[in-house]
Amino acid sequence: xxxxxxxxxxxxxxxxxxxxxxxxxxxxxxxxxxxxxxxxxxxxxxxxxxxxxxxxxxxxxxxxxxxxxxxxxxxxxxxxxxxxxxxxxxxxxxxxxxxxxxxxxxxxxxxxxxxxxxxxxxxxxxxxxxxxxxxxxxxxxxxxxxxxxxxxxxxxxxxxxxxxxxxxxxxxxxxxxxxxxxxxxxxxxxxxxxxxxxxxxxxxxxxxxxxxxxxxxxxxxxxxxxxxxxxxxxxxxxxxxxxxxxxxxxxxxxxxxxxxxxxxxxxxxxxxxxxxxxxxxxxxxxxxxxxxxxxxxxxxxxxxxxxxxxxxxxxxxxxxxxxxxxxxxxxxxxxxxxxxxxxxxxxxxxxxxxxxxxxxxxxxxxxxxxxxxxxxxxxxxxxxxxxxxxxxxxxxxxxxxxxxxxxxxxxxxxxxxxxxxxxxxxxxxxxxxxxxxxxxxxxxxxxxxxxxxxxxxxxxxxxxxxxxxxxxxxxxxxxxxxxxxxxxxxxxxxxxxxxxxxxxxxxxxxxxxxxxxxxxxxxxxxxxxxxxxxxxxxxxxxxxxxxxxxxxxxxxxxxxxxxxxxxxxxxxxxxxxxxxxxxxxxxxxxxxxxxxxxxxxxxxxxxxxxxxxxxxxxxxxxxxxxxxxxxxxxxxxxxxxxxxxxxxxxxxxxxxxxxxxxxxxxxxxxxxxxxxxxxxxxxxxxxxxxxxxxxxxxxxxxxxxxxxxxxxxxxxx
Amino acid sequence: xxxxxxxxxxxxxxxxxxxxxxxxxxxxxxxxxxxxxxxxxxxxxxxxxxxxxxxxxxxxxxxxxxxxxxxxxxxxxxxxxxxxxxxxxxxxxxxxxxxxxxxxxxxxxxxxxxxxxxxxxxxxxxxxxxxxxxxxxxxxxxxxxxxxxxxx
Numbered sequence: 094x095x096x097x098x099x100x101x102x103x104x105x106x107x108x109x110x111x112x113x114x115x116x117x118x119x120x121x122x123x124x125x126x127x128x129x130x131x132x133x134x135x136x137x138x139x140x141x142x143x144x145x146x147x148x149x150x151x152x153x154x155x156x157x158x159x160x161x162x163x164x165x166x167x168x169x170x171x172x173x174x175x176x177x178x179x180x181x182x183x184x185x186x187x188x189x190x191x192x193x194x195x196x197x198x199x200x201x202x203x204x205x206x207x208x209x210x211x212x213x214x215x216x217x218x219x220x221x222x223x224x225x226x227x228x229x230x231x232x233x234x235x236x237x238x239x240x241x242x243x244x245x246x247x248x249x250x251x252x253x254x255x256x257x258x259x260x261x262x263x264x265x266x267x268x269x270x271x272x273x274x275x276x277x278x279x280x281x282x283x284x285x286x287x288x289x290x291x292x293x294x295x296x297x298x299x300x301x302x303x304x305x306x307x308x309x310x311x312x313x314x315x316x317x318x319x320x321x322x323x324x325x326x327x328x329x330x331x332x333x334x335x336x337x338x339x340x341x342x343x344x345x346x347x348x349x350x351x352x353x354x355x356x357x358x359x360x361x362x363x364x365x366x367x368x369x370x371x372x373x374x375x376x377x378x379x380x381x382x383x384x385x386x387x388x389x390x391x392x393x394x395x396x397x398x399x400x401x402x403x404x405x406x407x408x409x410x411x412x413x414x415x416x417x418x419x420x421x422x423x424x425x426x427x428x429x430x431x432x433x434x435x436x437x438x439x440x441x442x443x444x445x446x447x448x449x450x451x452x453x454x455x456x457x458x459x460x461x462x463x464x465x466x467x468x469x470x471x472x473x474x475x476x477x478x479x480x481x482x483x484x485x486x487x488x489x490x491x492x493x494x495x496x497x498x499x500x501x502x503x504x505x506x507x508x509x510x511x512x513x514x515x516x517x518x519x520x521x522x523x524x525x526x527x528x529x530x531x532x533x534x535x536x537x538x539x540x541x542x543x544x545x546x547x548x549x550x551x552x553x554x555x556x557x558x559x560x561x562x563x564x565x566x567x568x569x570x571x572x573x574x575x576x577x578x579x580x581x582x583x584x585x586x587x588x589x590x591x592x593x594x595x596x597x598x599x600x601x602x603x604x605x606x607x608x609x610x611x612x613x614x615x616x617x618x619x620x621x622x623x624x625x626x627x628x629x630x631x632x633x634x635x636x637x638x639x640x641x642x643x644x645x646x647x648x649x650x651x652x653x654x655x656x657x658x659x660x661x662x663x664x665x666x667x668x669x670x671x672x673x674x675x676x677x678x679x680x681x682x683x684x685x686x687x688x689x690x691x692x693x694x695x696x697x698x699x700x701x702x703x704x705x706x707x708x709x710x711x712x713x714x715x716x717x718x719x720x721x722x723x724x725x726x727x728x729x730x731x732x733x734x735x736x737x738x739x740x741x742x743x744x745x746x747x748x749x750x751x752x753x754x755x756x757x758x759x760x761x762x763x764x765x766x767x768x769x770x771x772x773x774x775x776x777x778x779x780x781x782x783x784x785x786x787x788x789x790x791x792x793x794x795x796x797x798x799x800x801x802x803x804x805x806x807x808x809x810x
Numbered sequence: 811x812x813x814x815x816x817x818x819x820x821x822x823x824x825x826x827x828x829x830x831x832x833x834x835x836x837x838x839x840x841x842x843x844x845x846x847x848x849x850x851x852x853x854x855x856x857x858x859x860x861x862x863x864x865x866x867x868x869x870x871x872x873x874x875x876x877x878x879x880x881x882x883x884x885x886x887x888x889x890x891x892x893x894x895x896x897x898x899x900x901x902x903x904x905x906x907x908x909x910x911x912x913x914x915x916x917x918x919x920x921x922x923x924x925x926x927x928x929x930x931x932x933x934x935x936x937x938x939x940x941x942x943x944x945x946x947x948x949x950x951x952x953x954x955x956x957x958x959x960x961x962x
Contacts, residue, residue: 151908152906152907152908152909152945153907154907277904279901279902279904280904280906280909282906282909283900283901283904283905283906283909284892284901286900286906286909286912286913287885287892287896287897287900287901287906287912287913287916288845288885288886288892288897289843289844289845289846289884289885289886289913290845291844292909293847293910295844295847295848296844298842298844304839329811329828365827365835365839365840366835366838366839366848367827367828367831367832367835367839368828371828437944438908438910438944439847439849439855439857439908439910439911439942439943439944440847440849440908440910441848441849486908486909487908488847488908488909488910488911489907489908489910489944489945490908491944517848519851520849520850520851520852710904711904714904714907714947714950715907717946717947717949717950718907718945718946718947719946720946721946721948721949722944722945722946725946743850743851743852743854744849744850744852744854744855744942745852745854749942749944750946750948751939751940751942751948752934752935752938752939752941752948752951752952753935753936753939755946755948755949756949757931757949758949759949
């Protein structure tokens with residue numbers, strides 16, 4: 094029973110003989126005893142396989158896709174697979190994190206190795222049992238076949254397989270032989286979701302568990318001055334009102350969970366959610382100003398000033414941009430802006446914690462369990478190995494649950510009141526807490542010579558806590574004279590990664606700007622982009638270009654073909670956009686029509702290059718959802734502030750996209766190139782706003798620059 | 811605090827709660843039926859949708875004291891074995907991403923299909939417009955409702 098490392102994949106295999114599992118609706122009967130072949134999977138005597146899904150599930154569907162990869166290499170029938178969510182286990186798993194669209198890309202090799210290793214050990218065990226050379230055996234969906242015609246099921250040799258020496262080298266399947274990867278496999282939790290079974294952190298209910306809610310300051314820049322909790326404490330069902338401080342000790346390594354604008358909080362603890370909610374309203378708290386109380390107008394003014402300021406150093410400079418602009422026949426200049434955004438996952442923040450003298454048990458929705466544990470360890474003063482974290486299915490995250498301060502808060506509350514507790518945020522608590530997508534402003538300039546060739550390109554970006562510009566992304570590398578500049582605006586409003594950070598703004602505006610440049614050059618927008626990619630393929634400028642120009646051009650060509658670009662349909666206005674982020678390439682064409690003077694997105698065509706597609710149904714779902722998310726936030730959503738206080742607190746005045754505003758139809762095509770898989774949870778979102786802006790310009794004659802567009806445009810309906 | 815006898819999913823359940831407690835929290839904290847979700851608390855997202863005598867309502871804004879003897883249906887009671895045409899269609903179309911809003915979507919769609927067994931795209935968009943899906947599964951929800959309408 095020991096763990097060892099495998100060459101190449103870096104996977105750790107742990108042997109144990111655990112004997113528990115949860116029943117599910119499967120083809121085979123649920124057994125009493127299971128054989129743990131390795132940390133990723135267990136095989137039962139009758140061939141039923143349990144595969145652990147290591148990473149947090151946030152709606153990106155890794156709980157289905159990651160086990161599919163294991164099942165593929167193991168060579169089992171998917172209907173005999175049960176999937177279980179693994180808890181935080183840094184011994185057997187690496188990178189148990191949902192973020193950066195990396196779960197599949199970074200798990201690909203080790204998940205394949207896990208399945209293939211187990212398959213190889215089952216073959217070895219069968220060879221021993223049948224007393225034949227292993228070379229004479231093959232597998233077929235959970236059955237081992239000998240050349241003589243004899244067969245033996247995986248389950249029959251699983252106990253022997255678990256005692257086999259772990260092979261040092263493993264042959265992986267040829268992707269052309271994949272049977273599970275590349276098919277439509279339904280979300281493994283779908284039956285529970287549609288029946289309303291408990292799955293989410295907020296659904297946790299444990300013996301003796303109390304409910305806690307926090308009250309943070311009403312404004313960024315305020316802090317607690319005094320608390321009178323006498324009325325709240327006297328209310329029915331209320332156990333206590335306390336204050337907590339979740340500041341990490343000085344000198345501790347900074348973690349995701351430390352991002353928090355409000356570390357000193359008032360906490361109400363009671364028996365039930367409604368009782369605690371009511372008592373929270375009865376708190377008598379006074380707040381003190383601590384730092385500046387910022388307003389949106391301050392950010393607007395400061396970001397605008399930065400647009401006219403040259404930074405001391407350029408982030409990237411190729412050629413001689415100054416001379417290119419001086420000698421240009423035409424210069425196009427546009428400035429774009431976007432507001433702060435809240436993540437607003439539908440499940441408000443929550444976490445369960447039970448902290449006793451020498452250990453802590455935590456459970457809930459978290460994208461970064463490993464880092465939450467580090468913070469909790471230093472804040473509680475417990476060693477990391479005394480802290481267990483179980484991940485629940487998350488009711489969305491979009492980056493919000495990378496920042497697990499709510500997990501730390503639950504742990505501190507439990508420690509202080511000496512009881513198991515579930516911390517529950519209201520929507521208002523969540524929306525006004527911070528960790529927002531920052532407000533941005535970006536100015537673009539393009540220089541065209543007399544032959545309408547792009548000779549100069551200049552981008553200057555500024556944002557709260559950092560510029561959104563990616564200096565080495567397209568169109569860097571396609572133009573001789575290029576300049577990228579960045580400014581940062583400090584603020585006491587906390588910001589964080591929001592689905593496709595920076596790309597969520599940059600893609601759309603870059604693609605809208607290039608559309609205007611193509612127009613100024615008198616060129617078709619797709620042809621104009623393809624010309625630039627030709628330059629990057631044949632004679633790239635600079636060496637740090639962060640994209641593969643051929644794959645980029647590939648998705649544009651594919652969407653051009655599929656959407657039949659160029660074949661004008663009366664009444665249909667088209668816009669195109671393409672972007673590269675999270676290692677994947679997405680091009681989109683929007684077909685817009687005007688009905689009753691309102692623009693409507695009739696259809697979106699998508700071409701995606703994310704390498705090998707694991708689960709085709711969910712891959713399409715991610716692209717569909719991503720682009721609806723992208724349209725929604727560009728059109729309708731904003732967080733604004735007055736004297737440090739958020740103007741939006743709930744969905745009555747924070748607008749999210751609704752059914753009637755979603756595209757009527759979406760069609761997605763994947764490039765089939767056999768390349769190892771890359772990100773899919775985020776890349777569908779960034780380009781779409783560009784395609785919408787470009788189609789809108791055709792449909793309404795109006796170009797849009799300041800998000801959310803609902804403030805200055807006809808609303809999509 | 812007061813006692814209420816509630817008719818939930820065909821069974822009478824007694825709870826002793828503050829009369830202003832919203833049905834959402836009665837269901838989740840007292841009856842332990844957690845399929846009905848908390849999203850906003852102010853009838854703006856639809857995650858907490860249940861049926862009151864067959865009408866889709868937002869349970870976060872229905873105080874327990876106003877329910878009386880009306881029959882309450884939650885996602886757990888929509889069908890006996892999880893086989894309501896909408897539940898089957900939701901799985902078949904592979905609608906959910908995070909899945910959190912879907913019970914509310916299904917409950918709202920079930921009330922729609924009761925009144926309008928074969929809704930048009932426009933009928934669906936109008937009826938479902940108060941149910942937010944932050945993951946953006948709207949096109950699949952529409953497809954699943956149409957699939958369910960064809961099934962039944």
